[in-house]
Amino acid sequence: MPHTAPNPLVLFSFPSSAELTDALANFIVKAQKEAVEKKGRFTVALSGGSLPKQLAALINHPGVKWDKWHVFYADERAVPLDHEDSNHGLAVRELFSKIPASQPQPTIHTLNPEYLDDLEELADQYEKELIQEFAMKDSARFPIFDLILLGIGPDGHTCSLFPGHELLSEEDRWVAYIEDSPKPPPKRITFTFPVLNHAARIAFVAADAAKADTLHTVLDEPEKGLPASRVRPAHPGQLYWFVADAAAEKVQFARTPFKL
Numbered sequence: 001m002p003h004t005a006p007n008p009l010v011l012f013s014f015p016s017s018a019e020l021t022d023a024l025a026n027f028i029v030k031a032q033k034e035a036v037e038k039k040g041r042f043t044v045a046l047s048g049g050s051l052p053k054q055l056a057a058l059i060n061h062p063g064v065k066w067d068k069w070h071v072f073y074a075d076e077r078a079v080p081l082d083h084e085d086s087n088h089g090l091a092v093r094e095l096f097s098k099i100p101a102s103q104p105q106p107t108i109h110t111l112n113p114e115y116l117d118d119l120e121e122l123a124d125q126y127e128k129e130l131i132q133e134f135a136m137k138d139s140a141r142f143p144i145f146d147l148i149l150l151g152i153g154p155d156g157h158t159c160s161l162f163p164g165h166e167l168l169s170e171e172d173r174w175v176a177y178i179e180d181s182p183k184p185p186p187k188r189i190t191f192t193f194p195v196l197n198h199a200a201r202i203a204f205v206a207a208d209a210a211k212a213d214t215l216h217t218v219l220d221e222p223e224k225g226l227p228a229s230r231v232r233p234a235h236p237g238q239l240y241w242f243v244a245d246a247a248a249e250k251v252q253f254a255r256t257p258f259k260l
């Protein structure tokens with residue numbers, strides 16, 4: 001494949017969390033519309049942490065076609081689905097349980113709890129779930145998600161890809177496992193950089209003022225190689241950052257006025 005430089009990232013910054021979540025919902029609905037027009041479905045991956053809460057404005061958004069959504073988790077903790085640490089459990093609590101029962105529901109791909117005792121198998125099974133969803137329909141070496149929504153940790157990690165960890169150099173696997181995550185719980189599975197960097201769109205969401213230093217390093221000093229800086233979807237993929245002004249107060253990177 002010819003090497004093409006990734007598209008420049010787009011940084012949107014919002015004065016309030018309400019403006020951020022509204023803009024994010026409109027952006028997601030536009031991505032959904034384009035994907036559904038092209039292929040009749042919308043493939044999206046979510047992470048945990050504060051992200052699911054930021055999606056609240058989708059609940060009563062008239063443009064959302066939940067039955068077209070095929071949802072995966074960009075990273076997941078190796079715990080039962082109803083455990084308080086489960087990213088799926090969190091997404092259900094914050095988002096999916098709030099979709100009115102009268103509306104068609106999304107298809108959600110969770111980890112397979114039968115394999116919780118064998119992390120390698122757990123990751124393999126989730127990779128198989130992705131292969132089923134993508135491989136026969138898209139002819140790429142890696143899945144091409146319509147949208148992956150990511151958070152960022154104070155150390156610059158994203159998904160369960162932590163600074164200095166050997167998983168940062170994984171080039172083949174789609175889903176990897178980690179037994180020593182510095183953020184608890186320690187056992188997790190995670191998408192790898194090749195999956196992230198083949199996505200059609202990635203949106204990072206950061207609203208917390210406590211992340212100001214991390215955002216400055218990730219956006220202004222990508223050469224430092226923090227995991228979040230390594231997310232650079234290959235052309236024609238596009239990387240977006242949705243941040244609160246308070247979280248971006250130390251960032252020099254140019255903002256783009258938000259418009260769809």
Ligand SMILES: O=C(O)[C@H](O)[C@@H](O)[C@H](O)[C@H](O)COP(=O)(O)O
Nearest residue numbers: 047048049050151152153158159
């Ligand atoms: O399962 C996880 O731990 C998350 O997916 C993780 O990657 C998260 O997105 C960041 O740690 C940011 O978390 P906050 O949004 O809570 O700061």
